[in-house]
Amino acid sequence: MRIVLLGAPGAGKGTQCKRIVEKYGLLHLSSGDILRQQRAEGTELGKKAQSYMDSGALVPDELIVEMMAGAISRIPDGGYVLDGFPRTVNQAQELDKALSADGQKIDAVLNLEIDDSIVASRMTGRRSCPQCGGVYHIENLKPAVEGKCDKDGADLTQRPDDSLEIVENRLKIYHQQTKPVVDYYKNSSTVYDIDAGKDADEVSALVFVKLGELVEV
Numbered sequence: 001m002r003i004v005l006l007g008a009p010g011a012g013k014g015t016q017c018k019r020i021v022e023k024y025g026l027l028h029l030s031s032g033d034i035l036r037q038q039r040a041e042g043t044e045l046g047k048k049a050q051s052y053m054d055s056g057a058l059v060p061d062e063l064i065v066e067m068m069a070g071a072i073s074r075i076p077d078g079g080y081v082l083d084g085f086p087r088t089v090n091q092a093q094e095l096d097k098a099l100s101a102d103g104q105k106i107d108a109v110l111n112l113e114i115d116d117s118i119v120a121s122r123m124t125g126r127r128s129c130p131q132c133g134g135v136y137h138i139e140n141l142k143p144a145v146e147g148k149c150d151k152d153g154a155d156l157t158q159r160p161d162d163s164l165e166i167v168e169n170r171l172k173i174y175h176q177q178t179k180p181v182v183d184y185y186k187n188s189s190t191v192y193d194i195d196a197g198k199d200a201d202e203v204s205a206l207v208f209v210k211l212g213e214l215v216e217v
């Protein structure tokens with residue numbers, strides 16, 4: 001299965017991707033995680049991406065498409081779930097071109113729908129594990145010990161782009177540039193709209209019902 005997860009910042013893409021990966025044994029490719037890794041390693045790409053990410057703007061398409069096409073091409077057979085990519089219609093078209101050159105296509109798109117009013121509290125309350133990438137929330141998905149990762153005990157950190165001001169900019173950019181990607185896929189792929197405003201377990205249940213239908217086909 002080749003799956004794309006779409007949704008606003010804080011819709012729960014990363015949270016649901018981790019669960020999909022556990023259940024279906026797919027690979028999880030997050031463009032945001034790869035960019036943060038590049039920054040941590042101080043690569044040229046990481047340096048170029050830095051100012052865009054810090055302001056909540058999108059990194060230019062040509063950098064992202066090259067990065068993600070390379071990452072996808074290194075995945076062995078077995079399928080994957082894309083998180084945060086494609087994020088512009090141009091990126092989606094470039095992905096389609098690269099896949100069709102290999103006789104492949106996206107099998108399903110999960111569109112996590114969430115009201116803007118919920119996003120701010122999800123973002124400002126998010127805490128992440130720098131070691132394993134685990135994602136928590138100070139109210140909704142608390143770790144067993146405050147401030148520590150359940151899996152490895154590492155100190156949880158807050159993403160610098162999760163401040164209120166930057167979140168507002170990320171949301172604005174989502175509506176301008178990423179929402180049209182949903183319509184793009186509605187013309188070419190199976191798109192499942194999922195109510196992502198519910199509790200994380202309820203959202204997972206909705207996601208698994210849809211993916212279950214896909215597996216049975």
Ligand code: AP5
Pocket residue numbers: 007008009010011012013014015016031032033035052053054056057058059060064083084085086087088091122123125126127135136137138140141161170196197198199200201203
């Ligand atoms: P990226 O890392 O992709 O950020 P994003 O898309 O803004 O999404 P987030 O990771 O913030 O949110 P999420 O939907 O994964 O939510 P999560 O599951 O963590 O991108 C960062 C930056 O990189 C971009 O701004 C851009 O600069 C650049 N970039 C990346 N890809 C790019 C591309 N393709 N093109 C150009 N630039 C690109 O959940 C959030 C919180 O809510 C967590 O605390 C979680 O515990 C909690 N939560 C999750 N689900 C629920 C629920 N159902 N109920 C209650 N709480 C929940």
